[in-house]
Amino acid sequence: MSMQISGLAFDPATHPRRSTRVAFGEALMELAERDLRIVALAADSARLCCTWDFNEKHPDRGFNIGIAEQNLIGMAAGMASCGLIPFACSYAPFLQSRAIEQIRNDCAYTKLPVKIMATAAGIQMGTAGSTHHATEDLAILRSIANMTVVVPADAHATYKLTFKVAEWPGPVWLRTGRDPEFVVYTDGRDFEIGKAVVLREGRDATIIACGNLVLHALLAADLLAQEGLRIGVIDMHTIKPLDREAVLKAARETGRIVTAEEHNVIGGLGGAVAEVLAQEQPTPMRMIGLNDIFASIGPTYDLMKKYGLTYEGVADTVRKFVRG
Amino acid sequence: MPPILNQDRPKESRAEMLARLESQASLIRQRIMTTLQAAGSGHVGGSMSCADIITALYFQVLRMDPSDPRWPDRDRFVLSKGHASAVLCPALAECGFFPRELLDTFNQLDSPFSMHPDMLKIPGADMSTGSLGHGLAIGLGMAMAARVQKRLFRAFVLMGDGELSEGSVWESAMAAAFFKVDNLIAIIDRNQFGSDCALSDLPSANALAEKWRAFGWSVREIDGHDMGQVVDALTEAPFETGRPSMIVANTVKGKGVPFAEARFDWHYHVVDQDVVDRSLAALRGAESAKEEQR
Numbered sequence A: 001m002s003m004q005i006s007g008l009a010f011d012p013a014t015h016p017r018r019s020t021r022v023a024f025g026e027a028l029m030e031l032a033e034r035d036l037r038i039v040a041l042a043a044d045s046a047r048l049c050c051t052w053d054f055n056e057k058h059p060d061r062g063f064n065i066g067i068a069e070q071n072l073i074g075m076a077a078g079m080a081s082c083g084l085i086p087f088a089c090s091y092a093p094f095l096q097s098r099a100i101e102q103i104r105n106d107c108a109y110t111k112l113p114v115k116i117m118a119t120a121a122g123i124q125m126g127t128a129g130s131t132h133h134a135t136e137d138l139a140i141l142r143s144i145a146n147m148t149v150v151v152p153a154d155a156h157a158t159y160k161l162t163f164k165v166a167e168w169p170g171p172v173w174l175r176t177g178r179d180p181e182f183v184v185y186t187d188g189r190d191f192e193i194g195k196a197v198v199l200r201e202g203r204d205a206t207i208i209a210c211g212n213l214v215l216h217a218l219l220a221a222d223l224l225a226q227e228g229l230r231i232g233v234i235d236m237h238t239i240k241p242l243d244r245e246a247v248l249k250a251a252r253e254t255g256r257i258v259t260a261e262e263h264n265v266i267g268g269l270g271g272a273v274a275e276v277l278a279q280e281q282p283t284p285m286r287m288i289g290l291n292d293i294f295a296s297i298g299p300t301y302d303l304m305k306k307y308g309l310t311y312e313g314v315a316d317t318v319r320k321f322v323r324g
Numbered sequence B: 001m002p003p004i005l006n007q008d009r010p011k012e013s014r015a016e017m018l019a020r021l022e023s024q025a026s027l028i029r030q031r032i033m034t035t036l037q038a039a040g041s042g043h044v045g046g047s048m049s050c051a052d053i054i055t056a057l058y059f060q061v062l063r064m065d066p067s068d069p070r071w072p073d074r075d076r077f078v079l080s081k082g083h084a085s086a087v088l089c090p091a092l093a094e095c096g097f098f099p100r101e102l103l104d105t106f107n108q109l110d111s112p113f114s115m116h117p118d119m120l121k122i123p124g125a126d127m128s129t130g131s132l133g134h135g136l137a138i139g140l141g142m143a144m145a146a147r148v149q150k151r152l153f154r155a156f157v158l159m160g161d162g163e164l165s166e167g168s169v170w171e172s173a174m175a176a177a178f179f180k181v182d183n184l185i186a187i188i189d190r191n192q193f194g195s196d197c198a199l200s201d202l203p204s205a206n207a208l209a210e211k212w213r214a215f216g217w218s219v220r221e222i223d224g225h226d227m228g229q230v231v232d233a234l235t236e237a238p239f240e241t242g243r244p245s246m247i248v249a250n251t252v253k254g255k256g257v258p259f260a261e262a263r264f265d266w267h268y269h270v271v272d273q274d275v276v277d278r279s280l281a282a283l284r285g286a287e288s289a290k291e292e293q294r
C-alpha cells in the first residue's frame, strides 16, 4: 500500500474512488475469456451488477432472468451441478433473505460452486431505506455450513478477489457496494481467500475491519498515532473461513481487539472474531457496527458518520477503549 | 379548512369530477419532479406511470381521514412497487396527511421520506415497502383481517409489471382466489419496462388478463391514463362477489414527461433544475391544452 493515508488529511470529497461493482465486472469479463465454464446471471440487475456488457458479448452464457431472486439462485445451482461456474448477481438485501433457502439448500448443502455477487450491501443505498440495506448478510451467510464469505475493502481488492472466488471450491458470497468506494490499495497486491492482510502492526490495540471500514480503520490508526497510540489494522476480507491465526496473533501482541464492519454488530465480523477469542484467548473487545438498529435515511456517508462508521467514530471508540 | 374526505365528497357531475382529478394528476406529476429535485435523483418513470391511478385512489376512491391516519376502518393501500414513493408521498401531502414543505427533505439525513415508503415515519402510509413481490400477500392479509374483524374496509395493492416475475406474487394470487377475498383489489401498472430494459427482453409475465383469470380473479383491462376508465374500474370493484379483482392498467413509463416516456434509462434518473424546468413546462402545457378542450 503506497498511498499516503492520513486521518488528518482525509477529505471524502477528493479521496480517489473506484467502484467495486465495476471492478467485479471487469474481472468477470476477463475470466469469461479464459474459462468457458463462467456464466453470468442477473435479476433485472445486470446494469447495477455490471454484467450487462458480459451478456451482450456472451449471449450464450450471460442471462438476465427478471426480478426473481429465488429463481436466480436455483438456476445457478442447477448450472453449477452440471459443471458450470455461475456468478449470480443481484442486490445483497434481496439475496441475503429472500433467496436464502435456495442458497442454503441448493448451493451450500450441495457444495456447488455458485458464486453470489451481492451488491449494494451494507448501507450503501442510504437514501433507499432499510428494505435496500443489507446489514445482516454476514451473520446469515456465515452461519451456513460450507459457505465462504468475502468482503473486499475496495475496487482493487474486489478485482483481485473475483479471480480467487472463481477458482475457490464451493459457494461464495462476494459482497460489493454501490457508488464508487474510496480507494485503499494502490500497490497492485494480490489477496488469498482466508488470509488476512496486516496493514499496520500495533501495540495498544488492533482494529480488525472489513469492506469500507478498512479505510476508516487506517485513517483512525493514523489519527491516534498523533496521540501516541500504536494501533494495528487488519483487513479481514474473508469473514469465513476466518484467519484465526491473524486474530490470535493480534490479540497476543496488542491485548485489545476492535472489530469494524458495515453491518449489525450482532453476528458478523465482530461475532466471528469473538468466537475465536472467547474460546482460545479471551481478550477485551469492542465491536463497531450498527448497534442492532435499522439505519435511518440519508446519503451514505452522512449515515456512516452518524453511526460512528467513519474514521472519527472508529478513533473515538478505540481511544476510549485504550485510555479507559 | 379541513380536507374533503372521499367518503363524503359534495355532489359533482362526472365531467366536473374528471376535470378535478385530471388537474390533480397533473399537479401530482409536477410534485413528483420537485420532490425528486430535492432528492437529486430518483424513480421518475415508475412514479409517472402510476400518477393517474394514485390520484384516482387518493382523491376519489379511498375512504380515509388525514386527521386520523390510523382510523381502523380506513381503506388500506399498499404500494407494492415501493420505489414509486415519489408519487405516494406528494399525494399524501396534498390529501393533508402532513405539510407539503416536509417533502423538501426527501432522501436527506433522517428524513421520514425516501426512495421507499416507511409506515413508521410517514403519516398515511399503510405499509413499508421496497422489496418487490411482498405487497399482494400483505394486501390479502389486510383484506382478510377486515373479514375477521367484521369491518368494511377494502385493501388496494399496486404492483409493477416487472414485479410479477417474483414467484411470491403468484402464491398470493392463488390464496386470494381460494379464500374468495373480494375486498382485495389489485392494480398492475403495465408500463412494459423494468429497471434494466423493456420487459420483453426479460423473462416476464404476459397475457396478464388471461393469467389472472386462470388464477380465479375477476379481471378488467383499462387505459391507465384515461381518468374515466381508472375511476370507473376502481369504484366498480369488486367486479364479482366472491372473487378478488384485478385491474390491468396499460400505462406508459414516464407518462407526462415526453423525454422520459417509454425509456429504461428514466427508471431512475438524475433530476436537476433543467430536468424540472422541462418537465414542468411539458406538464403545464398539456394541462392548459386539456383545460381549453374542456
Ligand SMILES: Cc1ncc(C[n+]2csc(CCOP(=O)(O)OP(=O)(O)O)c2C)c(N)n1
Pocket (backbone or CB within 6 Å): A043, A044, A045, A067, A069, A091, A094, B045, B046, B047, B049, B081, B083, B130, B131, B132, B133, B159, B160, B161, B162, B163, B164, B189, B191, B193, B194, B195, B253, B267
Ligand atoms: C425483490 C427486489 N428485487 C429487485 C429490486 C430492484 N428494483 C427496483 S425497481 C425494479 C424494476 C421494477 O419494475 P416494475 O415492477 O415493472 O416497476 P415500474 O416499471 O412500474 O417502475 C427493480 C428490479 C427490488 N426493489 N426488489
